[in-house]
Each structure stands twice: as C-alpha cells, then as structure tokens.
Amino acid sequence: MALFAVAAAGVVTILAVVLIVLVLVVYLVSIILHLRKITAGLAEVMGGVGEIVQKSAPVNGVVKTINEQLDTGVDLLEGLLVKKAGIDDALGLIDGIYPGSAASGFRKFPESRTTKPPRIAEVYTRGTLTLARLGREAPIAAASPSGPALRNAEYGSAAAAKLYPEARQARPSSHPRSPVVGTASPIQYGPSPPDTISWGRAAPEPAEPEAPAPEPPAAAEPEAPAPEPPAASEPQVPAPEPTAPAEPTTISWKRG
Amino acid sequence: MILWWLGDAILLLVVLPIVIYLLAGVQRAAKSIPEKVEGISKVAAAGSRDLNAVPLLLTTQDQVIKTVAGVANYGGSLDVILDDV
Numbered sequence: 001m002a003l004f005a006v007a008a009a010g011v012v013t014i015l016a017v018v019l020i021v022l023v024l025v026v027y028l029v030s031i032i033l034h035l036r037k038i039t040a041g042l043a044e045v046m047g048g049v050g051e052i053v054q055k056s057a058p059v060n061g062v063v064k065t066i067n068e069q070l071d072t073g074v075d076l077l078e079g080l081l082v083k084k085a086g087i088d089d090a091l092g093l094i095d096g097i098y099p100g101s102a103a104s105g106f107r108k109f110p111e112s113r114t115t116k117p118p119r120i121a122e123v124y125t126r127g128t129l130t131l132a133r134l135g136r137e138a139p140i141a142a143a144s145p146s147g148p149a150l151r152n153a154e155y156g157s158a159a160a161a162k163l164y165p166e167a168r169q170a171r172p173s174s175h176p177r178s179p180v181v182g183t184a185s186p187i188q189y190g191p192s193p194p195d196t197i198s199w200g201r202a203a204p205e206p207a208e209p210e211a212p213a214p215e216p217p218a219a220a221e222p223e224a225p226a227p228e229p230p231a232a233s234e235p236q237v238p239a240p241e242p243t244a245p246a247e248p249t250t251i252s253w254k255r256g
Numbered sequence: 257m258i259l260w261w262l263g264d265a266i267l268l269l270v271v272l273p274i275v276i277y278l279l280a281g282v283q284r285a286a287k288s289i290p291e292k293v294e295g296i297s298k299v300a301a302a303g304s305r306d307l308n309a310v311p312l313l314l315t316t317q318d319q320v321i322k323t324v325a326g327v328a329n330y331g332g333s334l335d336v337i338l339d340d341v
Contacts, residue, residue, distance in 0.1 A: 002257070009260040016267040020275055027279030034286035041293030048300025055307035062313040066320050073324040080331045086341040 078106045087112055092120035 081090045087109060095102035095117040105112030180186065 005257055006260075009257065009264060012264040013260070013267065016264055016272065020267070020272050023272065023276055023279065027276075027283050030283050031279075031286045034283070034290060037290040038286070038293055041290055041297060044297045045293060045300050048297060048304050051304035052300060052307060055304065055310050059310055059313065062317050065317050066313075069317075069320045069324045073327050076324075076328055076331050080334060083340055084334070084338045089341075 075108055078108060082106065082109060082112075087115055088118055089120065091115055091117035096120050 078090075081093070085093060087106075091102045091105070091112055102115075102117035103113075105115070
C-alpha cells in the first residue's frame with residue numbers, strides 16, 4: 001500500500017513536471033516565432049528610417065542658408081525703409097499695411113518697439129503715401145499720432161494741399177484771371193480763313209501797343225538740330241556705321 | 257508521504273498556473289509587437305516618400321539667394337533715387 005502510494009506520488013510529480021515543461025515549450029516556441037517576426041519587421045523599419053535619415057540630412061544646412069538669406073533681405077528692406085522714411089513714418093507705413101505689426105518694431109532698431117506709430121494708414125492709401133513720400137517729402141505724420149486725422153475723406157484734396165508748402169500750390173490769386181469771351185469781351189477774335197491762324201486783337205484800346213506774343217516755352221528750349229538733307233548735287237555717301245559699341249549701357253546704382 | 261503529495265499539489269495547482277500566466281503574458285506582448293512594427297514600417301515608408309521633395313530645397317535655396325540679390329539691387333537703386341530723411 002505504501003509502495004503504491006509512493007509510486008503514485010512519484011508519477012504525479014513526473015506528470016506535473018512534464019506538463020510544466022510542455023507548457024514552457026509551447027509558449028516559448030510561440031514567443032520565439034513572434035520574435036522572429038519582430039526582427040524581420042524591424043529590419044524593414046530600419047530600411048525606411050535609413051532612407052529618412054539620408055534624405056533629411058541636407059535639410060538643416062539648406063534651411064539655415066535660406067533663413068540667413070531671408071534675414072539679410074528683411075534687414076536690408078527695414079534699413080532702407082527707416083533710412084528713407086524715418087523711424088516714425090516707417091512704423092506708420094508698416095502698421096498701416098499690417099495692422100498691429102508695429103508693436104513688434106524692427107529687428108535692427110530696438111527703439112522702434114517703444115515708438116508709437118503714426119496713424120498714416122487711417123487717412124491715406126498706400127499709393128498716396130508712396131507718391132507723397134517719393135515726390136514731395138510730405139510731412140504726413142507731422143501731426144500724428146496725437147493730432148487729428150490729417151485728411152478729411154470728403155474734402156481730401158483741400159486737406160492734402162495743406163500739407164505742402166504754399167509755394168508749391170501756386171494759388172490762383174497770383175495768376176491772371178481767365179479771358180472773357182463773347183461779343184462784349186475786350187478782345188475780339190475775327191473769323192479765321194481756312195488754313196490760317198488769326199490771333200486776337202484788343203478792340204477797345206487800339207492805341208495800346210500790341211505786345212509780341214510770347215513764344216511758347218517749348219520753342220525756347222534748344223532743340224537738337226535736325227540733320228540737313230544731303231544736297232542733290234552731292235554724291236550720296238553711304239551713311240557711316242556707328243562706331244559706338246553695341247553693348248548695352250551699364251548703370252551703376254552705387255553712389256559715386 | 258503527505259509532504260510529497262502536498263508538493264505535487266502545489267506543483268500542479270500553484271506553479272503550473274503561475275508559469276502559464278506569465279508565459280501567456282509574454283506571448284501576448286510578443287504577439288502584439290509585429291503589428292506595431294508593421295505600422296512603423298508603413299509610416300517610415302510614407303515618411304521616406306514625403307521626403308522625396310527635399311532635393312527641391314536646393315532649388316529653393318538658389319531661388320532665395322537670387323531673390324535676395326535682386327532685392328538688394330532694387331534697394332541700392334532706391335537708395336540712390338530717393339533722398340534720405
């Protein structure tokens with residue numbers, strides 16, 4: 001009985017160990033198969049990652065160069081704008097085109113961050129600003145930003161005229177009035193025959209000497225003499241070829 | 257003898273379930289990895305295709321350099337044409 005019990009216990013132990021080993025084998029083989037799949041998949045992934053690394057290798061240098069070039073361009077344009085328009089007007093122009101951008105100011109001009117931009121764009125369009133700045137050096141922002149708007153939208157021309165010196169306006173008060181025409185006009189113009197031009201004569205004051213008609217200013221300007229046609233008796237000489245080289249004229253934009 | 261039977265019982269009722277539980281967990285984890293690896297592989301391939309346009313950055317770089325040079329020329333011209341403040 002005891003021997004049978006010992007034999008039974010031993011058999012159960014052996015069965016348990018065999019069972020455990022079988023379980024281990026089954027699961028470990030399954031895990032090994034999965035790990036092989038993983039290895040194959042990772043090899044494929046490494047190929048793709050290698051391509052990515054290879055293709056993205058020059059990106060840093062190229063992007064860095066592009067950024068440096070763009071920074072140079074921005075600095076150049078900002079410097080030119082500030083040089084030509086002044087820091088105040090430049091900020092006003094920038095803020096007019098991109099509202100709110102003047103708060104960040106210009107990169108190379110730290111004082112621009114604390115400068116209050118004039119309200120240029122509220123009263124002038126871009127074209128007006130450009131023409132005024134290019135042509136007349138108008139003090140557009142002289143009264144801004146604390147003053148009232150410089151330009152009345154309904155009477156824009158009158159408001160704009162106040163911006164410029166009086167000498168440029170050539171007020172009509174300093175000019176003679178327009179001539180009077182009609183039967184009661186002081187100067188009577190007779191009917192002109194065809195193909196002729198009749199200049200007016202002062203009818204009521206014949207004693208007054210006639211002032212010579214001023215030549216138009218264009219006539220007073222020296223004109224290039226027209227080349228005389230060759231005489232008929234002269235032998236025709238072939239026109240000399242121009243000796244100047246046919247190269248295009250080179251214009252240097254740098255200050256001498 | 258009792259201890260032997262007790263050992264058998266522990267072996268069958270405790271050790272074997274624990275072994276099975278642990279191995280099943282490892283197997284589940286190992287089984288889930290290949291799917292994710294396949295996903296990563298697809299993403300890597302797609303990323304590689306997306307980077308096919310990277311060589312065009314060299315063209316962009318040249319164009320930017322030329323554009324900035326043109327801007328510099330225009331700026332120099334404006335500097336000559338326009339008076340300073």
